[in-house]
Amino acid sequence: MSFVLSAAALRFCWPGAPHPCIDIERFEVAAGEAVFLHGPSGCGKSTLLSLLAGVLIADAGQVRLLGHDWAQLSGTARDRTRVAHVGYIFQQFNLLPYLSVLDNVLLPCRFSARRSARASRDGAAREQAGELLDRMGLERSLWPRQAMQLSVGQQQRVAAARALIGHPEVVIADEPTSALDEDRREAFLDVLLAACEANRSALVFVSHDQRIAGRFSRHVLLPEINRAASEASR
Numbered sequence: 001m002s003f004v005l006s007a008a009a010l011r012f013c014w015p016g017a018p019h020p021c022i023d024i025e026r027f028e029v030a031a032g033e034a035v036f037l038h039g040p041s042g043c044g045k046s047t048l049l050s051l052l053a054g055v056l057i058a059d060a061g062q063v064r065l066l067g068h069d070w071a072q073l074s075g076t077a078r079d080r081t082r083v084a085h086v087g088y089i090f091q092q093f094n095l096l097p098y099l100s101v102l103d104n105v106l107l108p109c110r111f112s113a114r115r116s117a118r119a120s121r122d123g124a125a126r127e128q129a130g131e132l133l134d135r136m137g138l139e140r141s142l143w144p145r146q147a148m149q150l151s152v153g154q155q156q157r158v159a160a161a162r163a164l165i166g167h168p169e170v171v172i173a174d175e176p177t178s179a180l181d182e183d184r185r186e187a188f189l190d191v192l193l194a195a196c197e198a199n200r201s202a203l204v205f206v207s208h209d210q211r212i213a214g215r216f217s218r219h220v221l222l223p224e225i226n227r228a229a230s231e232a233s234r
C-alpha cells in the first residue's frame with residue numbers, strides 16, 4: 001500500500017524539556033483513511049500533527065508527505081509543499097483577523113497554484129469557497145465580514161472550509177469541533193468526512209470527544225504508539 005503520510009523512527013523533544021515528547025516507531029496513513037487520534041491531554045497529539053504537517057521537524061527519524069521528506073526541504077519549500085497538499089484546521093484556527101471570511105477561505109488558492117487550479121475545476125475558486133461555506137452553514141451575510149467579528153464556532157467552520165478548498169491530499173484537524181453544539185458538530189462532520197471521502201483525502205482528526213469516534217474508519221490511541229507518552233505517565 002502506498003501511504004500519503006508516513007512517519008518512521010520519529011523522535012521529538014521540545015527544547016528545554018526534560019523528556020522527549022514523541023517516540024513513535026511507525027505511523028502511516030493511506031489515501032481516503034479517516035483517522036481519529038485521541039489520548040489524554042499532554043500525550044503529544046498536537047505535537048504529532050505539527051510534525052506530520054512539517055510545521056515542526058523531527059530530531060530523528062523521518063516524516064514523509066507524498067514521498068517528500070520534510071527534513072530535506074528548505075523552510076520555503078516546506079511552506080509551499082504544505083499549502084499545496086495539506087489543509088490544516090488549527091486548534092486556534094489561525095484565521096487572518098482583518099480579512100473577510102471569503103478571503104480567508106481563498107487564502108490557500110492565493111499561495112498555491114495547485115490548490116487554485118483544483119478549486120477552479122468546476123468553476124471559479126470563489127464558487128467553491130462559497131459552496132463550502134454554505135455547506136458549513138455560514139450564512140451569506142457573514143461572508144464579507146472580517147473573521148475577527150465571528151463567533152468561535154463560526155470561525156471554526158471558516159477554518160474547515162479553508163482547509164478543504166482545492167481538495168488537498170491530506171487534511172489535519174486539531175480538535176475542530178470543540179466550540180460546536182451537537183447539531184453543528186454533526187453537520188460539520190458530515191461536510192468534512194464527505195469532502196475527504198469524495199477527494200480520497202487522508203484525514204487525521206484529533207479530538208477528546210468519544211461521541212464522534214464511531215464516524216471514523218480508524219482509531220489511534222496515541223499513548224499506544226507513542227512510547228514517550230507511555231513512559232511520561234509512569
Ligand SMILES: Nc1ncnc2c1ncn2[C@@H]1O[C@H](COP(=O)(O)OP(=O)(O)OP(=O)(O)O)[C@@H](O)[C@H]1O
Nearest residue numbers: 014015017021039040041042043044045046047048
Ligand atoms: N510550544 C511548546 N513548547 C514547549 N513544550 C510544548 C509546546 N507545545 C507543547 N509542549 C509540551 O509537549 C507536550 C505535549 O503537548 P501537546 O500539545 O502535543 O499535547 P496534546 O496531547 O495535544 O494535549 P491537549 O489534548 O491538552 O491539547 C506537553 O507536555 C506540552 O507541555
